[in-house]
Amino acid sequence: MFKKLIAESAAKSPWLFHINAGSCNGCDIELVSVLTPRYDAERLGFKLAGSPRHADIVVVTGPVTTQSLPRVLRAISQVPEPRCIVTMGSCPQSGNVFRGSYSVAGPLSKYVHVDVDVAGCAPKPEAVIDGLALATKILKEKRGR
């Protein structure tokens, strides 16, 4: 029963940790707008955590530059299990317009398993909510296991 309680709670209280891996700030602003009164993700239990140790969902924006790559990977590894990695916008999924640049280390999925991709450049807040909702489902599954 306790396990079920935790699994239910895990779906209702996902905390986000946001990593900017060289983003142009478009996605960052959209992610913040998800938390504004207009979209208010907090009504679904989402909360922006200050430290990866508190987070359930890691949201990565930006094309993962060579400078940021080790930092991104380190921050992701510091998130306690069960965790869920969401890429936001096209950049972390493929590099987008920055693809092929000497300073882009390529898509994030080359290095870690990405659970959810939210496409868009930048994605609409509704799409972000969609993606996060999908991520909570995955979290719940992971917790249920």
Next chain:
Amino acid sequence: MSIILSALQYLGYILIFPGFLFCFLGGMLLCGIDRKIVAKMQKRVGPPVLQPFYDFFKLCGKETIVPAAAAKTTFLMAPLVGLAALVVIQLFIPVFHFSAFSGMADIIVILYLLLIPALSIIIGGAASGSPYAGVGLSREMVTVIACELPLVLVLLAVAKTVGSALGTGLCFSLTEIAAYQAANGSLILRASMIPAALAFLLVIPGETGNHPFDAAEAETEICEGMLAEYSGPPLAVYKLSHAIKMLTLTSLFVALFLGGIGGKIVNILALLGLTGGAAGALGVLLGAVVLFLLCALITIVCISLVHAATARLKIEQIFKYYWTVVSALALMSLVLAWYGL
């Protein structure tokens, strides 16, 4: 036999009311109400009132990472000690006329006991070894210093007011303060106590580390300060402690300034013609409900409203604010009480 019974009774006090269960439910609900009301004030829908419970249980199921640089035992034990100490403080605060343990500690003791939860989070943060925690604990400590002066002044003013009314000169005992108010009406009805009550209301968000006095746990700038390295159940315990601290401080406010309602409860029960054990049990139940409602009201006024209406202060501003504006309010009350107004 009777010893066992009374031991069980006290165990019940500790574990159920006004101990753990009440603290857990009350604190979490207060936290939920606070979040909901803040959201409402910001024209948002806000999380469900039960959201803190979800957060708590979710964190219970997470992995606990102990950083390599941390002192493991201190890191893991500090939250538990803080939680236990906080629950014990709650036991010492009388619920109107019902007070299981409040004869054991007076307001000065409570003032000092309130340092223990703050200290537990400080020591826990320090033990994690994170520099963010270092900055956070510095700020937390300064916030504690900042809150201490007005809190001291308020408590001394209350002690003087009740003491001179009782004829003993001074009264530090919470039980006596509660009994006096039950007989003579709430202290907040006195002109001299209004600034003190106001000062106490302003101290509450600082003591609990709520917005805008949460420079110590600023998530966006110093990664939640002392909590930066905490994850999983220890973090859940800290979140619970924070929620209980809200309950503790608000019920301390009720005990200090709104104790007159206790007399009304007794009157209502007498009107209903209830006597004996049934009246006692019902009285406690009613007291608990009224206490919780009052706590929720105070939370809305002094935590949610202040949260919604302000932006986070810098640490030196927090200190200045408490040692000037709030202290001046409390001092005014103390001087008024001193001259018997």
Next chain:
Amino acid sequence: MILLNYIASFFLIALGFYTIVTKYNLVKTVIGLCIADYGVNLLIITIGFNPGGTAPIFTWNELNPQSFFVDPIPQALTLTSIVIGACVTAMSLALVIKLEEQYGTLDTREIRRLRG
């Protein structure tokens, strides 16, 4: 006459303290301590002095209400005080030598690593 002694002793004590406060040389500070000490010794002796009294050397049989001698106790105190004064001087001079070795100066204004 006695008054002069008192004035002199307090003047010496004041002079000693003045030296300690105003002179920035370690040796002069020590000299100041000594001067103050001499002032105290003079004061003690003066207190015990009875004009016209004999030396306080007597046997129990000689003691009668008419015997008139100076107070012996302050003299004992003075002896002790002189010994202590010598100790102070010795100890402080030892420290001064060591300080000179370590700091290379006798100026008190430069011997201030511990401050604030």
Next chain:
Amino acid sequence: MSMLSYQHFPIYAIMSLFLGAFLVVMLGKNRAVRNALAFISVSASLGFLLALVKRVMIDGEVIAYWMGGRVPAGGYAIGIALEVDALSLFFGLLIAVAVFVSCVYSFSYMSHDDNVREYYTLFLMLAGGVMGLVLSGDLFNMFIMVEILTFAAVALTAFRNTAAGALEAAFKYLVVGCMGSTCILVGTVMLYAQAHTLNFAQLSALIAGDMNTATKVAFALLFIGFSTKAFIVPFHPLAADAHGAAPASISVLISGVLTKSGLYGIIRLTYFLFQSMGLGSMQFLLVFVGSLSMFICVTMALAQHDFKRLLAFHSISQIGYVLTAAGLCTAMGISAGLYHAMNHTIFKGLLFLAAGAVLHQTGTTDLGRLGGLSKRMPHTTVLFLIGAFSISGIPPFNGFASKWMIYQATYMKAVESGNIGFLLVTIIALVTSVLTLASFVKVSQSVFFGRLPAEFENVKEVPFGMRFAMGIFALLCVVTGLFPNLVTNYLTKPAAAAVFSVGNYIDSMMGAGYAESVMAAPPAAPVITYTELGCWDPVSWLLILAIALLAVTIVALAGKYDRVSLRPAATDAKHDLFFGGEESVYSQVGGGDLFWGFKHNWRHYFGFMHDLHSGIVNDYALWALVALALALLFSLIVL
């Protein structure tokens, strides 16, 4: 009187220490012999005093002991006397315990030093000097003992003369200390000139009713003299320098023992010799100086960068508490003050020993260089935390019990006297307490928690002997905190009663009825009863906390709280600290400026104080002179 009669015990307690000192210097070439001699003499001293507890503390007897059996003749006390009332014994016990623990600690702590024989000699001289001071019944003897302890303390401060600042500190201490001693001597002989006696009891009887200009000047001189020994403001920089430089075991004695001797002198001076504590102005003097010491030193401590120096300033701050409480002239105030004096000896001793342990293992006490030692020295950390919580007044440790009484006493005094100034003192005391907590948070973060610097990677826990010594103090911290009633009933209340029974003190020494015959209105026998305003039941609290903690822990363990993810390999990003994603580098937040949010608002004050404590010995001597001038003015005008 047989040799084993209890009346000889006070002199035995003193002589065992001095004898130990001489024996160590003669026979102490061998380490074992030396340690054994020192241990035997300090334990003997402690034992003799403990044997007196029942008679003096519980039965209320005052032991008057005349050296060589020279009892007063013709109404004049010519002989040298020891007089042990409850106050003396109280301080004597504190000293004996502190000396005992410090001695045990020294065995391991000083094992790496040269000239340890001289160390033990001076150590025992210092202990004997202080013991003689508090047990003496003769003003001149008190001066002699003051000189002995000053010498020993100066020599021990300079003991590690290769350490930075040791000589400097010793010289400053010597100069200002000798000025203080000179003041004591001048005051003594001026009193002698008035009363023609040096016996304390007789002086008390003769002086109090017969105040003239000379006695007033003598009061000022004696007050300043004993203030230099207690290191209260404005003599606090000396304490800071001396503590910082001296070996930790000596710092324990300087803070726990030497300052107590000064306090003892001040209490004897004001309550007995001049019996002037009934005067509001006299209470004002002590409370003012006490509050000033309390506040100035705690703020100075907040600005320190050195562990031991910080502790030194706190030491004076706590002395300020004691002086404030003693200056209230109420039974509760005295009782609270003495309780706090005792607690101060215990917890400050513990803290200095912890600082010494850190110094012993790492070779530094610089807060900016240390960090993370709790991983290497867990026992020291726990012991330090007990001391830090005690001094900060965290329940249930002893600091809280006494501070709590001090708050009540000051506030009660404010209400009873209607003087709003005492209310201010209560507030200052409460705020000082939290500032104390702040600076110990700073120390624990800067030294024991946070990151471990690479240079201290191989630091080990201190030897058992040192931990044992600290453990004794820690145990005392807990016990005296948990059973405050025991302490007040058997230790501080008798001592407080003794403070108020001047007549009894005089009569015990000079023969019954002497006080009445000499003094116009001999003080009435006091009533040492007071009601505590609040309620505090530490044992029950601890019991409830234990139950609560047990409940929490059981739930936590049932919820797999302890199933934590620990670092599997040496290089693992997951268990590194979170640095915003950066690689975890050494980064320690600590040192002197930890509470800049606080200090920023007080920057002018801190800047002023920093400039004021210039470190020039002439300045400190000037402070002493100014203090002397103020004290003279005070005593001539208001006394």
Next chain:
Amino acid sequence: MDFPFIKEAISQLFSKSSCAMYPAAESPAAPNYRGRIVYHPDRCIACGMCERVCSGNAITRRVEKTDEGDKITLTFNLGSCTFCATCADFCSRNAIEFTGDYHMVATKEEDLLVSGSFIKKPPAKKPAPAAKPQAAPAEAPKETPACAVVPREDGKPVSDPSKCVYCTLCAKKCPAGAIEVDRAAKTWALDEEKCVACGTCAEVCPKKCIIM
């Protein structure tokens, strides 16, 4: 400290929230919102213009030889798309369309791919294996030195050398890179293999000298 927004806070406590209750209530995208790409393979002629203008390299074209002709598959990777709509602007056949659908969430990268394929039949033309390869480019200007050129049967462009100013715009705009213009030598050459007969060169020619 003052509380400047306390009145707003209290009044908003009793007013309706301004939240868009998104998952419960659908919120349509704004007009002209560029969301999910819809590709119409039936209109496409596989000119490759979209692929060329795409800044995010989101468009890939795959050609498979089948019996009926070349099976051409265009894949739009939404995970790499900037949603700049340049491809749609450049598409001469309007085969690419941006819709208002913003629900582009996937757990696998394949879910973010939009693709379509069509079979491009080889043009029904008379076989001229000998003349085609190299002669045509050289011949074209030579054969028709004076008269206007005639359109070719296979739909590929021819240039009128009398009008041509060799501005090279056609070469630059050719999605397939089939045109080569040498300004100095005043030659215009077409790579028959590469040419997909999209007509872009004719469209962009400032002198209108290219005839399809």
